[in-house]
Structure formats: structure tokens, C-alpha cells
Amino acid sequence: MTSIFFWVATVITAIFFILVLVLFVCQWVIYTRVEKTMLRYDHFQQKKEERN
Numbered sequence: 001m002t003s004i005f006f007w008v009a010t011v012i013t014a015i016f017f018i019l020v021l022v023l024f025v026c027q028w029v030i031y032t033r034v035e036k037t038m039l040r041y042d043h044f045q046q047k048k049e050e051r052n
Helices: 001-050
Strands: none
Touching: none
16 A cells, blocks of 8 residues: 555656656746847847937
8 A cells, every 4th residue: 555655656746847847948948038039129229229
């Protein structure tokens, strides 16, 4: 009986670990895309100010 609960706990822990990894990757992708967009926006703002 104890071994069944051990394996259930191990599977649940593994699922949470995989979920954390997936969410971390999703967060990193969102962060890099936002950073890329903000750098592009700043670049265009600087060029716009140089023209004026």
C-alpha cells in the first residue's frame, strides 16, 4: 500500500515538474518577444526624433 502512494506522489511530482518547465519556457518566449518588440519600438522612436 505504501508503494502505491509513493508512486502516485512520484507521478504527481513529475507532472508538476514538467508543468513548471513548460510554463517557464512559455514565459521565456513571451519575454523575448516583448523585449524584441520594445527594442524595435525604441529604435523607431529614435529615428523619428532624429528626423525632427
